[in-house]
Amino acid sequence: ENHKAPYRAAGGTATRVLSESFGTLSDRPGSIDIELRASWTPASSDVAAHLEAWSDMVCTFAGLPSLPDGVSALPRRRRN
Structure with a gap:
């Protein structure tokens, strides 16, 4: 929703395993x-x-920090 990516028929599973x-x-x-x-x-x-939304989610799962308040991302260049 942050990326304004309209969708329908969403579904899935999230699994977490802690091993000791x-x-x-x-x-x-x-x-x-x-x-x-x-x-x-x-x-x-x-x-x-x-x-882009999927990429952001993967980065979040990998532990990469999001941009801090007051920091703007550089615009992405579109390639034709």
Whole structure:
């Protein structure tokens, strides 16, 4: 919605797994896994906004910080 990417028929699942070893495996570090499965139908043939929104979501999941208040992103160049 932040990217103004109209859609319909959205659905999916989000799975998170926290693993902690014990006993003879207790020396192994814990781990966290996240899996996101998503499906949607763009409401127009212009999918650029959808790709940008998906890219932002992946960056968020990867732990990249969003832009701080007062900082503007440089405009993206469109290639023809």
